[in-house]
Amino acid sequence: MKKIILFIILIAALNANAQKPTDKQDILNVLEKQRSDWNRGDIEAYMQGYWKNDSLLFVGKSGPTYGWQKTLENYKKGYPDKATMGVLTFGIKKVDFLTKDKAFVLGSWNVKQEKGELKGYFTLILRKIDGIWKVVVDHSS
Template structure:
């Protein structure tokens, strides 16, 4: 009986861990796709990692912005062309699953911009699995 219980517990742990690794891989892939879109000057495709909802929250130096469309509008206003966008690089510091459908990612971002000067900072992204897809529901970048 003890062996059966141990086997069942190990099976559950292995399945949960495998799911977490798959989810982590999906999130990192989305971040990679976002980086490529940004570096191609494509803000609209960069935004595909975000939750397309009025409840999306973006926190930056200007305060809190709500909504996918407003966030997209702000990105386009603040980064009107490829020169302003520069070349984006992410450095992932931590990926932490806080539930089976929620994760936060902490990292550094850096824009190399020869004409405008380099900028960078840190970010925390809150991810949620909605309808089987991982999306950023809150972004705090500074």
Template sequence: MKKFILPFLLLISSIAFGQDREQILKVLHTQQQAWNKGNIDEFMKGYWKSDSLMFIGSGGPKYGWQTTADNYKKHYPDKSAMGELSFNILQVKLLDKTNAFVLGGWKLKREKDQPGGYFTLLFRKINGEWKIVVDHTS
């Protein structure tokens, strides 16, 4: 009986990881769709709605969900400024049952330019939902 327990636990763990990975990817896909519709409020639903949310960009670390939303709206005031967003997810690594690391690239396709860069995200499972708690985007 003991020789069956470890493979069974590994199988269960693998299935759980697959489901968590898919949920995390769904958050990112939903964000991408919201962005491409010009809807920053919907895009922000992927973030932890907390004053402890950390966003690190070219201006250094900023804290808070509202601060992050306000910064997005300031820098991307309309659909033409937002452009068409695409992600290239390079890695999703489940750190434990409630934390995951994501590495990816982003690109905006706009009329006059195509900026892009990379991001690292720390996701946390909060009340059964995966949310971005730290975003470092360059």
């Protein structure tokens, strides 16, 4: 009887750390919504994919930025209108789960503007907060 109880406890512990079958797709959906919002010229909607918290960390060419509001302000400064926002595409290279509620994403980004093209790579850490995946760390180069 003790062996059965220990086995049940072990299975329960393993399942507690397991991903839902939809978690990877849910993360990809967050990124797809961001891409779509960006391409509509709606930075405010794009930012909804990020954790709305002062601890959000964005690392870009100018160094680290902390906070959702500051990150939004930087995006608006760097991309003041639809023309500078251009058309965004992502190339997702991998999605790895660190824990049941934390994931690592590696990808590429490309913005085609009328006058040129910007591109680079990003690493993201997403966290499942209140059942919704949010970007909590973004390192884009």
